[in-house]
Amino acid sequence: MILDIIVCVKRVPDTETRVRFSDGATVIEPDGVKYIVSPYDEFALEAALRTSEAGEGGRVTVMTLGDEDSLETLRAGLAAGADAAVLLRVQGAVTMDGLATAKALASELELRKEQLLLFGVKAGDDDQQQVGPMVATLLGRPCASNVTSFEVGEGVIRCDRAVEGGTEVVELDLPAVVTLTKGAFELRYASLKGIMAAKRKPLETKDADLPEGRLTVERLDYPPERAEGRIVGEGVEAVPELVRLLRDEANVL
Amino acid sequence: MGDVLAIAEQRDGKIRPAANEVVTVAAAVAEGLGGTAHALLLGGAGVEENAGDLGNFGAEIVRVGEDPALEGNVPETHAAVIAEVVRSHGYSAVLFAATALGKDLAPRVAALVDAPLASDVTHLETDGGRLVGIRPIYGGKAMARVGFEASPAILSLRPNAFGTNGTRADGRIEPFTAAIPDGVRTRIVDFQVAQSRSVDVSEASAIVSGGRGMKGPENWSLLEDLQSALGPGAALGASRAVVDAGWRPHGEQVGQTGKTVAPKLYFAVGISGAIQHLAGMRTSRTIVAINKDPDAPIFAVADYGIVGDAFEVLPRLTAGIAALRAEG
Numbered sequence: 203m204i205l206d207i208i209v210c211v212k213r214v215p216d217t218e219t220r221v222r223f224s225d226g227a228t229v230i231e232p233d234g235v236k237y238i239v240s241p242y243d244e245f246a247l248e249a250a251l252r253t254s255e256a257g258e259g260g261r262v263t264v265m266t267l268g269d270e271d272s273l274e275t276l277r278a279g280l281a282a283g284a285d286a287a288v289l290l291r292v293q294g295a296v297t298m299d300g301l302a303t304a305k306a307l308a309s310e311l312e313l314r315k316e317q318l319l320l321f322g323v324k325a326g327d328d329d330q331q332q333v334g335p336m337v338a339t340l341l342g343r344p345c346a347s348n349v350t351s352f353e354v355g356e357g358v359i360r361c362d363r364a365v366e367g368g369t370e371v372v373e374l375d376l377p378a379v380v381t382l383t384k385g386a387f388e389l390r391y392a393s394l395k396g397i398m399a400a401k402r403k404p405l406e407t408k409d410a411d412l413p414e415g416r417l418t419v420e421r422l423d424y425p426p427e428r429a430e431g432r433i434v435g436e437g438v439e440a441v442p443e444l445v446r447l448l449r450d451e452a453n454v455l
Numbered sequence: 456m457g458d459v460l461a462i463a464e465q466r467d468g469k470i471r472p473a474a475n476e477v478v479t480v481a482a483a484v485a486e487g488l489g490g491t492a493h494a495l496l497l498g499g500a501g502v503e504e505n506a507g508d509l510g511n512f513g514a515e516i517v518r519v520g521e522d523p524a525l526e527g528n529v530p531e532t533h534a535a536v537i538a539e540v541v542r543s544h545g546y547s548a549v550l551f552a553a554t555a556l557g558k559d560l561a562p563r564v565a566a567l568v569d570a571p572l573a574s575d576v577t578h579l580e581t582d583g584g585r586l587v588g589i590r591p592i593y594g595g596k597a598m599a600r601v602g603f604e605a606s607p608a609i610l611s612l613r614p615n616a617f618g619t620n621g622t623r624a625d626g627r628i629e630p631f632t633a634a635i636p637d638g639v640r641t642r643i644v645d646f647q648v649a650q651s652r653s654v655d656v657s658e659a660s661a662i663v664s665g666g667r668g669m670k671g672p673e674n675w676s677l678l679e680d681l682q683s684a685l686g687p688g689a690a691l692g693a694s695r696a697v698v699d700a701g702w703r704p705h706g707e708q709v710g711q712t713g714k715t716v717a718p719k720l721y722f723a724v725g726i727s728g729a730i731q732h733l734a735g736m737r738t739s740r741t742i743v744a745i746n747k748d749p750d751a752p753i754f755a756v757a758d759y760g761i762v763g764d765a766f767e768v769l770p771r772l773t774a775g776i777a778a779l780r781a782e783g
Contacts (some may be wrong), residue, residue, distance in 0.1 A: 203603060204586055213494060213590050215593065215710060217594065217711045217730075217731040218729065218730055218731060219730075220596070220730060221596045221597050223597065230473040230593075231599070238571075241712045248556070282540075284521070285538060297573050298592075298599070298601070300562065300565075300572060300574075301562075301565055301566060301569070301570075301571060302550070303751075304562075304566065310710045326593075326711065326712070327588075327592065327593060328592055329574070329575060329591065329592055329593070329594065330531050330572070330573075330575075331562070331573055331575070332561075332562040332563075332565070332574060335530075335559060335562040335563050336562045336563070336565065337570040338563070339534070339562070339563045339567060340566050343640075344531055344565075344639075344640040344641045345530075345531075346559070346641070346675065347559045348555055348558075348559070351707070353756075360644070363555070364555070364653045364706060365554075365555035365556070366554060366555055366656055366657065366658065367649055368646055368647050368648045368649045369646070369647040369649070370643060370645075370646050371643070371645035371646070371647065372640075372641060372642065372643050372644065373641075373642045373644050374640060374641055375640035378640075383705070384698075384705040384708070384712060384713070385705060388699075393477060393722070396778040415571075415604075416570075416571040416603065416605040417571035417572070417573055417601055417602075417604070418599045418601065418602050418603075419585070419599050419600070419601055420599075420601065420602050420778045421599075422592075422597050422599055422683050423589075423597070423600065424597060424598070424600065425591070425595060425596070425597070425598055425737060425738065428737060428742075428756050428758075429758075430758065430759060431738075431742070431754065431755075431757045431758040431759060432758075432760070433749070433754065433760045434759050434760060434761055435761060435762075436761070436763050437614075437761070437763035437764065437767060438761075438763065438767050438768055438771045439718075440672055440761045440763070441756060441761070441768060441771040441772050441775055442764050442775060443564070444468065444743065444759055444761060445775040445776060445779060446770065447758070448720070448741070448743070448776075449713045451527035452741040452758065452759075454661075454719050454720040454740065454741045455697070455720075455779055455780070
């Protein structure tokens with residue numbers, strides 16, 4: 203079965219980045235921030251590439267909603283092996299309102315014929331974990347979220363979902379939507395050949411229809427500072443004092 | 456108006472602890488919104504038996520939808536039924552637990568009723584009759600204060616961030632006939648219980664996490680011994696480095712691309728403290744770090760640190776804690 207796949211990706215700050223913002227700000231300072239493809243989206247991309255390689259060579263398209271800076275995110279996807287890319291271009295910023303994002307994506311995706319839509323389970327910036335199941339619901343397609351691995355069968359996809367206390371195995375009829383978490387799909391490195399080839403692959407830009415966000419960020423704060431701790435001591439000699447502190451001072455034993 | 460609906464999660468007919476917490480929060484915010492708190496419980500035959508308990512946590516009405524199609528928590532089916540209840544009763548807010556199921560259901564319901572959703576909220580209050588939530592972003596490196604420009608507001612609440620208050624009267628149980636959607640294309644075919652003998656890292660009261668300093672997966676028995684000494688509420692955690700190296704399963708990873716945790720007691724053993732790890736565990740109540748390197752960043756967030764060799768410190772620490780617990 204030839205299965206064409208769309209992978210939706212997002213450009214986010216590197217997880218190793220220290221985020222900074224000024225008093226009363228609602229967004230972080232972009233200066234000095236390195237941007238990457240959201241790590242969960244990389245799992246989705248690898249899942250798509252392997253599915254395509256294992257089957258009869260279905261086409262993999264990476265899609266993102268964002269401004270022109272997101273072109274580099276799409277090029278990274280093409281360099282890793284995707285066949286085509288689509289930028290749904292927005293004026294201004296994509297907000298934290300996942301439903302607004304999902305509507306913009308769904309209005310493009312409903313026109314397309316791909317049978318499998320893959321997302322990262324969440325974006326590495328807003329951590330909302332919304333857009334995949336929302337798109338599925340708007341399109342009226344079944345969805346499995348937080349999936350670590352899957353297998354495609356005749357007209358179905360069988361997914362392993364990570365849930366509290368174990369793995370739930372879910373079968374969906376195609377066309378379907380799946381959101382990926384860390385598991386079987388660690389993204390390959392882009393080869394030099396892949397990076398060169400990416401320059402000749404189709405990259406389409408369309409204007410997105412992004413509704414106004416209805417979940418508004420009023421302010422950002424840093425997480426509360428922890429009170430300064432102390433080094434109890436060095437080596438095994440410090441253990442009795444640590445146990446005493448945990449019992450008598452911290453009250454946690 | 457002003458009524459708040461708490462979605463009560465059950466598995467195999469048993470109400471999950473997170474459900475009581477969601478009802479408790481619903482009762483608190485309903486007061487601020489000038490309404491009352493209701494709970495919604497969906498499941499297969501017999502699910503109604505435990506429904507009254509939800510009243511203890513503040514649900515005045517417990518709506519119970521019992522149907523064979525609602526057994527097994529197929530999200531496509533549950534979302535359709537929840538959305539129908541939300542539409543027909545005009546709730547101001549709908550609260551889910553941010554569990555695997557809740558985080559899957561909430562976005563579907565938000566899409567069905569066309570309302571904004573704030574996920575994994577850790578603090579919720581009413582301010583002059585409007586809801587204001589606080590939620591961690593960037594894996595916990597920043598906290599966003601969020602408001603809602605449409606009704607109902609949909610939220611999922613991080614388990615254990617709020618606590619419960621279970622001292623009220625029984626709720627009034629109102630059974631209803633759930634409108635089960637046709638043509639559901641999702642089938643749950645199996646559930647494989649995790650090999651690990653412990654609670655999930657996201658639900659643990661104590662966590663023993665290991666990093667590169669443990670030198671190899673064969674040395675994890677030292678961490679398991681400490682975990683056992685801490686009792687049945689303790690779980691094992693891991694840094695991203697050791698998960699990426701294949702030493703431990705991803706389910707144990709603590710940090711920005713793993714789980715965000717807030718146990719009473721967190722041990723970081725042989726973990727240097729990369730920023731994305733710190734973001735995932737810094738809200739733990741008490742943090743203990745054991746590391747050879749006195750300059751490791753983990754010591755900056757630890758309440759108590761021991762500079763030393765984990766292979767020497769761990770057995771002594773395990774023995775010390777075991778002896779203490781044996782004393783009772």
